[in-house]
Amino acid sequence: MAMTMSQKILAKHAGLDEVKAGQLIMAKVDLVHGNDITTPVAIREMKKMKQETVFDKDKVVFVMDHFVPNKDITSAKCTQMCRNFATEQGLKNYFDVGKMGIEHALIPEQGLIVAGELSVGADSHTCTYGALGAFSTGVGSTDMAAAMATGELWFKVPAAIKVNLVGKKQKWISGKDVILHLIGEIGVDGALYQSLEFTGPGVGELSMDDRFTICNMAIEAGAKNGIFPVDDKTVDYINAHATKPYTVYEADPDAEYAREITIDLGSLKSTVSFPHLPENTHEIGSFGEIKIDQSVIGSCTNGRIQDIREAAEILRGRKVAPNVRCIVIPATQEIYLEMLKEDLARVFIEAGAVVSTPTCGPCLGGYMGILAPHERCVSTTNRNFVGRMGDTTSEVYLASPAVAAASAVTGRISGPAELGL
Amino acid sequence: MQAAEGKVLKYGDNVDTDVIIPARYLAIQDKEELASHAMEDIDPEFRSKLMAGDIVVGGKNFGCGSSREHAPQVLQTSGVGCVIAESFARIFYRNALNIGLPIVEAPDAAKEIKDGDRVKVDFDAGVITDETTGKTYEAAPFPPFLQKMIEVGGLVNYVNEKM
Numbered sequence: 001m002a003m004t005m006s007q008k009i010l011a012k013h014a015g016l017d018e019v020k021a022g023q024l025i026m027a028k029v030d031l032v033h034g035n036d037i038t039t040p041v042a043i044r045e046m047k048k049m050k051q052e053t054v055f056d057k058d059k060v061v062f063v064m065d066h067f068v069p070n071k072d073i074t075s076a077k078c079t080q081m082c083r084n085f086a087t088e089q090g091l092k093n094y095f096d097v098g099k100m101g102i103e104h105a106l107i108p109e110q111g112l113i114v115a116g117e118l119s120v121g122a123d124s125h126t127c128t129y130g131a132l133g134a135f136s137t138g139v140g141s142t143d144m145a146a147a148m149a150t151g152e153l154w155f156k157v158p159a160a161i162k163v164n165l166v167g168k169k170q171k172w173i174s175g176k177d178v179i180l181h182l183i184g185e186i187g188v189d190g191a192l193y194q195s196l197e198f199t200g201p202g203v204g205e206l207s208m209d210d211r212f213t214i215c216n217m218a219i220e221a222g223a224k225n226g227i228f229p230v231d232d233k234t235v236d237y238i239n240a241h242a243t244k245p246y247t248v249y250e251a252d253p254d255a256e257y258a259r260e261i262t263i264d265l266g267s268l269k270s271t272v273s274f275p276h277l278p279e280n281t282h283e284i285g286s287f288g289e290i291k292i293d294q295s296v297i298g299s300c301t302n303g304r305i306q307d308i309r310e311a312a313e314i315l316r317g318r319k320v321a322p323n324v325r326c327i328v329i330p331a332t333q334e335i336y337l338e339m340l341k342e343d344l345a346r347v348f349i350e351a352g353a354v355v356s357t358p359t360c361g362p363c364l365g366g367y368m369g370i371l372a373p374h375e376r377c378v379s380t381t382n383r384n385f386v387g388r389m390g391d392t393t394s395e396v397y398l399a400s401p402a403v404a405a406a407s408a409v410t411g412r413i414s415g416p417a418e419l420g421l
Numbered sequence: 422m423q424a425a426e427g428k429v430l431k432y433g434d435n436v437d438t439d440v441i442i443p444a445r446y447l448a449i450q451d452k453e454e455l456a457s458h459a460m461e462d463i464d465p466e467f468r469s470k471l472m473a474g475d476i477v478v479g480g481k482n483f484g485c486g487s488s489r490e491h492a493p494q495v496l497q498t499s500g501v502g503c504v505i506a507e508s509f510a511r512i513f514y515r516n517a518l519n520i521g522l523p524i525v526e527a528p529d530a531a532k533e534i535k536d537g538d539r540v541k542v543d544f545d546a547g548v549i550t551d552e553t554t555g556k557t558y559e560a561a562p563f564p565p566f567l568q569k570m571i572e573v574g575g576l577v578n579y580v581n582e583k584m
Contacts, residue, residue: 024566037447041490048577050584067448074448124488124512140490140516142576150580154566188435189482193511222482224511277435364444364487383486385439387462 002252004160005227006195009135009249013118014155021159021256030117032147033061035103035360036068036075038122039082041141046149054089055151061093061112062086063103066360068096071367101332101358104128104216104300109332114238115230116247120147125300125382127218130227131211133234133248137225158224160195161186162257165202167266172416174310175210176302176380176400179217180271182263184281192222194258197251199229202265208237209306216301217382220278270415272378273398276386284403284415294377295320295408296389297401298329298356299363302380305335307401312344314405314416315351321411326353327369333358353408365389371396378407422544422571425502425523427475431536432463434480438492438513441484447491455491456498473500476540478531480506484513493517493524503542505549505560507531518567519576525549530558 001018003011011019013027034042039062054060062082067075079096086094095106104125113119115133120126122144129136139153147153163182183190196218198211206214211228218226228234230248238246270284297303297311308330320326328348330336336358339345345355362369363381371377371390377397379389384396397413406414406421440463442455449455460467477496483506484492493516496504504517507528517524525542530549534540538553542560549558563571570579 024564037444038488038490040450041494045577048581050581066444072448074450077450078448122488122490124486126488138488138512140488140493140512140519142490142519143515146519146576146580188485189508189510192482192508219512222485222510364439366444383437383439385437385486387443388439392462 002254002256004195004197004255005229005249005251006135006160006197006225007157009116009118010155010157019157021157023157025155025157026152027118027155028152029120029147031059031061031113031119032144033063033103033107034122034141034144035066036064036078036082037066038141038144040078042122042144042148043081043085045142045145049145049149051149054091054148057090058092060091060148061107062091063095063106064097064100065102065358066364067366068100068359069357099333102300102303102360105304105331105335108132108212109241109334111242114242114244114246115234116249120153124219125216127223127225128212128216128300130215130218130225131208132238133228133230135225135227138219158193158195159258160197161191162260163196163198164200164260164262165198165265166200166262167202167264168205169265169268172270172402173268174400174402175206175213177268177271178263178265179214180273180278180281180398181268183217183221183278184271185261186221188220188277188279189222191218194223196221196223196226198226203228204231205265207306208233209304212304213301220382270400270403272403272413273384275384275395275397278384278398290397290413291376291411292324292378292407292413293375294369294371295324295326295404296362296369296377296379296381297404298331299360299381300331301382302401303329303331303335305338307380308335308339308344311401311405312347314402314419314421315353315409316347318351318409318419320352320408324408324411325369326408327356327362328353329356329359329361331358362389378404378413380404424541424543425474425476426541427472427502429476429478429534429536429538429540430467430470431478431534435482435485436463436479437486438484438489439486441492442489442495447489452494452498456495459495459499468499471499471501474502475500476542477501477504478506478534479504480531481508483509485510488512490516490520493520493522497522505531505534505542518571521571521575525560527558527560
């Protein structure tokens with residue numbers, strides 16, 4: 001029977017020749033990870049299990065990123081619990097202050113996930129690694145506990161939506177515009193329980209950073225996973241970051257899809273999601289003046305080096321508008337270092353922006369940029385739910401790094417064109 | 422499996438995990454203290470209105486957003502007996518079943534049942550009864566594997582039984 005790319009990876013890990021949509025399977029996982037919020041709950045659940053040690057010390061990864069460096073005593077206790085457990089269990093991959101980064105940027109960068117693998121993480125944006133041609137999905141803490149203990153987990157095999165990418169994107173259009181456009185088309189539950197499988201000649205036009213951003217927000221359409229085919233860019237990325245072998249899977253040409261969608265990259269415009277759902281998309285130029293109080297450039301969605309470079313290109317020689325706070329957060333230490341080597345930190349600081357250590361921080365209303373009542377933020381993050389970044393009356397507008405940077409300069413939601421770029 | 426019976430607290434589409442339990446509380450390890458903040462960004466009266474066993478009804482895509490298991494956990498700790506929705510976001514769905522919070526996908530019931538109605542959910546028979554209107558609805562049964570997991574009390578017990 002013909003299978004999608006996701007189904008082939010699941011079948012292989014379940015030890016089956018074939019699987020079909022809707023089937024419940026037990027599959028072996030290649031990687032299990034959690035963060036400082038979800039791991040403590042997983043540790044508590046694992047302690048109720050008969051199995052006392054993790055299934056593989058190399059394949060269980062903890063990344064302290066949400067409230068780290070610890071924002072308060074309760075968050076300090078969470079990281080302490082993770083640290084103690086990692087030490088007791090002898091985990092090879094425990095990332096804390098100084099080595100940590102935002103998990104979904106750090107894990108691919110560290111070469112911990114490669115094409116063809118099956119990965120689960122106790123964080124919804126674990127779907128990011130589909131950019132590498134892996135099957136990767138977010139789970140809860142009890143799932144993480146079971147996977148840590150046994151190395152396997154139950155899955156319902158998903159049907160898929162095929163997203164055919166064609167054309168060539170214009171200057172300042174990035175992966176964020178592609179995924180926001182798609183979510184605007186199909187809605188926040190448009191891919192519920194399904195895979196989003198990207199394909200077509202437009203794939204080659206997208207950088208790896210674009211692809212990470214696109215897969216990262218697959219969950220915002222309700223998808224179980226997002227996945228890209230493996231091409232030369234994927235192989236170059238894996239060779240530069242990982243040492244373990246990878247496997248290339250391709251969807252069968254006659255695989256069945258629940259739906260097919262075509263996106264012409266050439267017709268995409270800078271896209272913004274208005275409060276309070278990622279599906280409320282509007283193109284730059286189609287709305288009036290929306291003043292902002294804050295601009296956030298970072299997160300697991302858009303804190304990679306391409307994002308930082310684009311924002312810097314816009315802010316170079318310009319100033320952040322009076323009354324606007326611009327917060328730039330490189331997603332990992334390596335990205336931070338690259339930013340310093342390219343002298344981009346200077347660009348941001350001279351523009352009047354602040355540059356932070358890697359952290360999820362403001363994206364989920366943790367710290368480092370919480371909004372007061374009725375404040376408005378344009379942000380390169382992934383969710384704009386009620387109260388997501390602070391007070392329940394505050395508003396988050398999701399956009400690309402180019403839009404967030406241009407908006408920081410004008411003080412209202414703007415595209416780079418407003419600056420003559 | 423014991424039936425759930427209680428009054429309905431009804432919400433709309435896309436009830437996300439950020440409103441079920443805001444991230445600012447996620448570092449709290451005490452379950453009761455954490456649960457005291459359940460739903461406070463969508464309904465500050467939630468905890469005072471809720472009686473043990475009451476039933477939460479949502480629209481489409483209930484539990485969308487973050488993977489935080491704290492979301493079904495605070496509903497369970499608060500005393501919610503069951504969640505009925507038109508559809509659930511998949512991670513919330515897994516999390517609820519894994520921790521033993523009964524949830525039922527039933528589009529017609531979720532649309533028609535009103536806030537304040539008294540509702541009974543008979544999981545074994547797969548029947549939802551709105552005792553206020555007298556109307557009954559079918560609830561799709563869980564696949565056998567999930568039934569077994571729910572029967573033993575969730576994923577942890579299921580894994581322990583297999584070992």
